[in-house]
Amino acid sequence: MQDKTILYSRISIIALSITIITIIYGLDTYSMEKSSGLFGGLFNSTPNSSLFQIVLYLISAIILLLTGFYPRKLYLEQFSSIPKILNNKLIYYKTNILEMMDNKYKILEYGLIILFTITGASFLLSSNDLVSIFLSIELQSYGLYLICTIYRNSESATSGGLTYFLLGGLSSCFILLGQSLLYSNTSVTCLDGYYLISSMYEISYNTTNNFFSLENSNYLNISLLIISVGFLFKVSAAPFHFWSPDVYDAIPTLVTTFVAIIAKISILILLLELVHYISNDFFSLNFTWTNGLLVSSLLSLIIGSVLGLTQFRIKRLLAYSTISHIGFILLSLSMNTLESIQAFLFYLLQYSFTNLNAFIIVLIIGYSLYGFENTKYNYLKDMENSPIQLVSQLKGYFYHNPFISLSLAITIFSFVGVPPLIGFFAKQMILSSALDNGYYFLTIIAILTSVIGAVYYLSIIKQIYFDEFKYTLTDTYQDINLRATILENHRTNISKDTKESPEKINFSLKNIVISNCLTISISILTLIILVVILNPEILLRTTNLISLLIFNC
Structure with a gap:
C-alpha cells in the first residue's frame, strides 16, 4: 500500500508541475494586460489570480514531496558515485x-484530497460571482476537513478535524448570510455588478443626483461586513482565531503544513479584490466594512504576539505567529493604495514560503532524531505523526545538526523581521505604507508587537544554540x-x-541520513528567504507589476 501512496503523491507532483508550466507559458505580454471571463462570468482569470495559482501549486508540490519520498535514506560513500x-x-x-512503514505511507487518498482542496482554492482565486465564491470556498473547506481527520487512528487528529469542521461550518453560515443579504437588496450575484454599484455610489455622492437611498447604502455595507467576518474566521484572524491553536496542535504536523498556508492564500486574494473594487469611502456609515479589517488587524497583532509568549508547544506557538502575520496582512489590505497592495502581495508571498520552511524543518528535526531518546518526553502522544511537539525538545539541536539549525535560525530571524532578510523588507513596506496613509497608532502597535513577538522567537534560537543536547541513543541502537x-x-x-x-x-x-528531497526543499526555501540580500528587485518588480495592473484595470 505504501508504494501506491508514494506513486500517487509523485503523480500529483508531476500534474502540479505541468500545470505551473502551462500557466507560465500562458502569461505573455498580451495576457498580462487584460483579464478573461470564463463560464458566463462565474470565473475571471487575471494576472493576480494566475500568479497566486502558481504559488499555490508550487507550495502544494513541495508539501507532497513529504509523502512522495521516504524521509531518510541509507548513505554509503563508497557506493554513492553515479x-x-x-x-x-x-x-x-x-x-x-x-x-x-509510517501511517503517512498507508493512506492512498492523501494526494487525491490535496488535489481536491487545491482545485477549490484555485477556483476561489478566479471567482467572480457570489455563487462561485461560496461553492469554491466550500470545495476547498471540505478537502481541509477531510485531510485533518485522515489519520483515523489518531484521537487528537480526529478531535482537531471535528473542531475545524464545526467552526468552519459556522464561518460558512456568515458568508452565506452576507451573500443572501446582498442578493436580496441588489438582485445581483456577479461581482462586476457590485463594482458598478460601487461606482454609482461615487457618482451619487459627488453630484446632486441621488441614485441610491441612505438605507440601501447602509444595507450593502453591513452585508459586506458580515461576509468579511466569515472570511476572517477562515483565515484565523482575531477575534475569530480561537480555533486555530487547538487545531494546529491536534492534527499531524504534515497536515498542519498544508492547512496553515493553502487555506489562507486564496481567501486573502479574494478579499484583496473585494476591498479594491467595491469602494467604501462613499457609504453613509462612518464605520465601513473595511474598518472591520483594521480592527481585526489591531487585535491580531496584539493577541498573536502577547499570547504567543505563554506557549511551550511548537505548533501552538507557530499558530499565534500566524495570527500576528495575518495582522500585518490585514493592515496592508485595508489601506487600498498602490503601495499597500504591493506590500500586501510581497508580504503574502514571503509569509507563505517562510511558514512552509518552518513547518518542514520541524518535521525534519523529528525525522533526524530517530533512534534517540529523552526520558523527559516519553509521555507525549502521537509521536509518530508529530515527532516534535514541545519547544524544549529543540534544546541543543545545533550540536546534532548545525546545518538544519542554521536554516531554522534564518527562518526565525525572517519572522522577527531582522534585516536584510525578506521578512524585514515585507514589514518595512507595510509600515511605510501605513505611515503614508496616516495610520500612526496602528504603526506604533505593529512595531511594539513585533518587538514583543521577537521574545518567543529568540527563545527558540536560545534553546537550539545555547542549551545542552540531552538526547542519547536508545539501547536498541547503541x-x-x-x-x-x-x-x-x-x-x-x-x-x-x-x-x-x-x-x-x-x-x-x-x-x-535525511532524504535528498527534504534537504533540497529546505535549501531552496532558505535561499528564497536570503535572495532579497542578493537581488531584491526580482520579487519587488513582480509585486509592483501586479499592483499596477490591479489599479489600471
Missing part, C-alpha cells in the same frame, strides 16, 4: 529504521551493526546454485 548507483542495487529489509546486500543490476535473482555470493556490507546508524 556509476555505482546505476550499476548496483541495494537490498535492505529493516525498513523501520528508514521509516518506510553500537548496533547493520547489514545490507549489494547486487549488480544484471543479477536480478539470487540463485542457490550460484557460487558467487552477493556483496555484504556493514554500516551504523550514522549512515542513515
Whole structure:
C-alpha cells in the first residue's frame, strides 16, 4: 500500500508541475494586460489570480514531496558515485529504521484530497460571482476537513478535524448570510455588478443626483461586513482565531503544513479584490466594512504576539505567529493604495514560503532524531505523526545538526523581521505604507508587537544554540551493526546454485541520513528567504507589476 501512496503523491507532483508550466507559458505580454471571463462570468482569470495559482501549486508540490519520498535514506560513500548507483542495487529489509512503514505511507487518498482542496482554492482565486465564491470556498473547506481527520487512528487528529469542521461550518453560515443579504437588496450575484454599484455610489455622492437611498447604502455595507467576518474566521484572524491553536496542535504536523498556508492564500486574494473594487469611502456609515479589517488587524497583532509568549508547544506557538502575520496582512489590505497592495502581495508571498520552511524543518528535526531518546518526553502522544511537539525538545539541536539549525535560525530571524532578510523588507513596506496613509497608532502597535513577538522567537534560537543536547541513543541502537546486500543490476535473482555470493556490507546508524528531497526543499526555501540580500528587485518588480495592473484595470 505504501508504494501506491508514494506513486500517487509523485503523480500529483508531476500534474502540479505541468500545470505551473502551462500557466507560465500562458502569461505573455498580451495576457498580462487584460483579464478573461470564463463560464458566463462565474470565473475571471487575471494576472493576480494566475500568479497566486502558481504559488499555490508550487507550495502544494513541495508539501507532497513529504509523502512522495521516504524521509531518510541509507548513505554509503563508497557506493554513492553515479556509476555505482546505476550499476548496483541495494537490498535492505529493516525498513523501520528508514521509516518506510509510517501511517503517512498507508493512506492512498492523501494526494487525491490535496488535489481536491487545491482545485477549490484555485477556483476561489478566479471567482467572480457570489455563487462561485461560496461553492469554491466550500470545495476547498471540505478537502481541509477531510485531510485533518485522515489519520483515523489518531484521537487528537480526529478531535482537531471535528473542531475545524464545526467552526468552519459556522464561518460558512456568515458568508452565506452576507451573500443572501446582498442578493436580496441588489438582485445581483456577479461581482462586476457590485463594482458598478460601487461606482454609482461615487457618482451619487459627488453630484446632486441621488441614485441610491441612505438605507440601501447602509444595507450593502453591513452585508459586506458580515461576509468579511466569515472570511476572517477562515483565515484565523482575531477575534475569530480561537480555533486555530487547538487545531494546529491536534492534527499531524504534515497536515498542519498544508492547512496553515493553502487555506489562507486564496481567501486573502479574494478579499484583496473585494476591498479594491467595491469602494467604501462613499457609504453613509462612518464605520465601513473595511474598518472591520483594521480592527481585526489591531487585535491580531496584539493577541498573536502577547499570547504567543505563554506557549511551550511548537505548533501552538507557530499558530499565534500566524495570527500576528495575518495582522500585518490585514493592515496592508485595508489601506487600498498602490503601495499597500504591493506590500500586501510581497508580504503574502514571503509569509507563505517562510511558514512552509518552518513547518518542514520541524518535521525534519523529528525525522533526524530517530533512534534517540529523552526520558523527559516519553509521555507525549502521537509521536509518530508529530515527532516534535514541545519547544524544549529543540534544546541543543545545533550540536546534532548545525546545518538544519542554521536554516531554522534564518527562518526565525525572517519572522522577527531582522534585516536584510525578506521578512524585514515585507514589514518595512507595510509600515511605510501605513505611515503614508496616516495610520500612526496602528504603526506604533505593529512595531511594539513585533518587538514583543521577537521574545518567543529568540527563545527558540536560545534553546537550539545555547542549551545542552540531552538526547542519547536508545539501547536498541547503541553500537548496533547493520547489514545490507549489494547486487549488480544484471543479477536480478539470487540463485542457490550460484557460487558467487552477493556483496555484504556493514554500516551504523550514522549512515542513515535525511532524504535528498527534504534537504533540497529546505535549501531552496532558505535561499528564497536570503535572495532579497542578493537581488531584491526580482520579487519587488513582480509585486509592483501586479499592483499596477490591479489599479489600471
